[in-house]
Amino acid sequence: MREDIFARCRTDAAVGIVGMSFFVFASLILLCMQAVIGLWIYFLFPAAGWKVPAVLLPIVFTAAMRLAMNYTRTHYGTLENILYFVSYGYAGLVFLLFFIVLAFALLQAICALLHLPAKHILGPVSLDCMALTAILSIYGACTQPRIKHIDVHIPGAPEMTAVLISDTHLGMGVSLKRWEKALSCIQEQNPDTLWILGDIFEYGANRSAYAQALANVQTKYGSFGVLGNHEYYTGYENSLEFYRQAGIETLQNQIHTLPNGLQLIGLNDIRTARVSAQQLDDLLAQTNPARTRVILSHQPLLTLVAAQHRVPLMVSGHTHNGQIFPFNFFVRMTYPYVYGLYQTGPQSHIYVTSGMFYWGVPLRFFAPAEIPILHIKGHA
Numbered sequence: 495m496r497e498d499i500f501a502r503c504r505t506d507a508a509v510g511i512v513g514m515s516f517f518v519f520a521s522l523i524l525l526c527m528q529a530v531i532g533l534w535i536y537f538l539f540p541a542a543g544w545k546v547p548a549v550l551l552p553i554v555f556t557a558a559m560r561l562a563m564n565y566t567r568t569h570y571g572t573l574e575n576i577l578y579f580v581s582y583g584y585a586g587l588v589f590l591l592f593f594i595v596l597a598f599a600l601l602q603a604i605c606a607l608l609h610l611p612a613k614h615i616l617g618p619v620s621l622d623c624m625a626l627t628a629i630l631s632i633y634g635a636c637t638q639p640r641i642k643h644i645d646v647h648i649p650g651a652p653e654m655t656a657v658l659i660s661d662t663h664l665g666m667g668v669s670l671k672r673w674e675k676a677l678s679c680i681q682e683q684n685p686d687t688l689w690i691l692g693d694i695f696e697y698g699a700n701r702s703a704y705a706q707a708l709a710n711v712q713t714k715y716g717s718f719g720v721l722g723n724h725e726y727y728t729g730y731e732n733s734l735e736f737y738r739q740a741g742i743e744t745l746q747n748q749i750h751t752l753p754n755g756l757q758l759i760g761l762n763d764i765r766t767a768r769v770s771a772q773q774l775d776d777l778l779a780q781t782n783p784a785r786t787r788v789i790l791s792h793q794p795l796l797t798l799v800a801a802q803h804r805v806p807l808m809v810s811g812h813t814h815n816g817q818i819f820p821f822n823f824f825v826r827m828t829y830p831y832v833y834g835l836y837q838t839g840p841q842s843h844i845y846v847t848s849g850m851f852y853w854g855v856p857l858r859f860f861a862p863a864e865i866p867i868l869h870i871k872g873h874a
Contacts, residue, residue, distance in 0.1 A: 521560055524585055527592040528552035534595040537602075538617040559584055566666055570699040578666045579856050583632070586818055586855030590631060591624050593820060598623075627859065631818060634858030639676060639850045641683065642864045644835060646843065648806040651786040651872040652754035654715075657683065658866040659708075660691035660792070660811030661849030663724065665698030668851045674707050676850060676865065683867055687715040687752070688742075691811040692722020692763060692792035693853065695736050705739035715752050717742045720760040722792035722812065724853075726767070745790060747773060749781055756870075757781050759805075761791040771799045778803045786870075794831045794846045801839025808844040809868070815848035819860035833861075 532547030562581035566574045598620040605612035657680050664673055680688070688711065695704055708717070719742040725733035737744045745760020747769065752758065759777060761769050774796050781787050787805045794810035815833035816822025826832050835845045847866050852858060 517560075517563075520585075521556055524559070524588050525552050525556045527588050528555060531588065531591055531595050534599060534620070537599075538613075538621075555584070567697055570666065575666065582667070582854050583856050586631065586857040587628055589821070589855075590627050590818055590857070590859060594620065594623050594627060631857040631859040634860075634862060635852055635856045637858075637862075638672070638679070639863035639865045641679060642866045643869060644845060644866055645869045645871060646807060646835075646845070647871050647873070648786055649872065651806070651870050652752075652756055653872060654686040654754060654756070654870050655683070656687050656689050656868045656870065657685040658689050658691060658809055658811070658845070658847050658868065659694070659719075659850060660847050661693045661722070661814055661853060662851050663693055663696045663853045664704045664851075665696040665701070667696065667854070667856055670700055670703055670707065672851075673704055677707055677711055680865060681711050685713055685867060687713050688717040688719075689758075689788075689790055689809060690717060690719025690737075690740075690742050691790060691809065691847070692720055693724040693811065693849075694719075694722070694740075695728070695733070696724060697728060701736060702739060705736050709739065709741035715754075718745060718750060718758055718760065718790065719743070720745055720790045720792055721763050721767070723763045723766045726763065747777060749777065751785075755785050757785055757787045759787060759789045761789065761796075764791060764793045764795045769796070771796055774799045775803075778805065794829055794844055797831065797838045797842075797844055800844075801842040804839070804841045806841060806843065807870075808838070808842070809847070810844060811847050811849055813846055813848070814853060815846075815861040817849075817852055817859075817861050818855065818857050822861060 529548045529552050532549070532552060533544060535547045536542060536544040559581045562577040566578040566581070598616050602612060602616050605616070662668060662673070695701060717740070719737060721733060721744065734744060743750065745758060746762050748760055750758045750760070759781065761774065783804065789800055789805055789808040791808060791810050793812045797808060800808050813825050813829050813832045816825050822832055831844055831846050833846050833848050835843060838844050845866065845868065848861055848864050850863055850865060852863065
């Protein structure tokens with residue numbers, strides 16, 4: 495017990511350091527991106543001067559953005575909600591517009607080398623692209639997650655349906671009303687079970703109401719879930735309490751056998767809790783390979799270990815399918831399985847969901863949110 499407490503303290507300290515480092519690094523990157531956007535604006539409108547759009551405004555906007563982000567993590571209300579969407583939305587738009595500017599700057603450079611006068615065309619077109627991208631990304635975040643049906647054929651498996659709920663990041667960014675509407679859509683599908691894949695509640699008011707809304711969803715076998723990395727970021731004990739209130743049976747490197755014989759293997763967040771391949775080996779050694787096994791893991795990692803044990807199905811989230819294009823290309827550098835159903839071995843598959851809503855940045859661009867419904871079938 496004492497060793498567990500020390501391990502938990504080390505994990506909490508590491509999470510805090512990583513979180514702070516991430517936000518400092520992200521702020522510096524966003525500052526540079528704004529400077530590049532500002533230089534493009536100066537190129538289009540020289541009368542504006544370069545110091546204001548490329549230096550002054552990026553510094554002011556970055557500082558204001560960071561202050562608003564910090565403030566909305568501890569203060570909740572209508573004003574705070576507005577500050578949340580403005581600050582995080584601005585950060586996401588800077589990322590998107592940066593790549594648009596890079597593309598048009600490259601085109602401009604090519605045209606200049608060819609002695610083609612293209613500025614009068616590329617300038618207005620670039621601004622139109624920026625506006626259209628902003629509209630589409632905001633619209634993508636505002637739309638309700640789509641219901642997606644996936645047939646999974648596992649020889650000998652019990653016939654059943656399971657809904658995956660992942661990366662909802664409830665609280666300040668996602669209203670209780672919107673959450674309840676999504677859950678209502680899930681209830682209409684009459685699933686046999688809910689599999690919760692982590693990163694469920696962030697921070698904000700009415701936490702218990704969010705949990706109760708999930709607890710009200712009726713299924714044949716109940717709800718089973720694992721912790722995501724954000725459950726550790728927002729407080730391990732608080733997250734466990736939220737899962738309890740939501741009626742989720744939390745599997746922490748544990749196995750649960752459903753009444754129909756299907757074995758659920760739930761993993762703690764692989765990176766944050768440092769789950770090793772050996773731990774998964776040991777856990778799978780306790781299962782019955784003659785019965786259907788499904789691994790619940792927030793992050794799509796240790797897939798090779800699952801395939802070596804011939805686990806037919808692993809389900810994960812975390813990647814958001816990049817959430818805002820072209821971020822999915824960066825995600826793919828870390829996770830080979832970013833979105834969709836993949837075959838990981840002769841008898842093994844993984845399904846990675848894009849998540850129900852969004853993290854932080856209230857934008858979705860070419861990466862729609864979803865509610866996956868797995869139809870597990872024992873025959874082809």
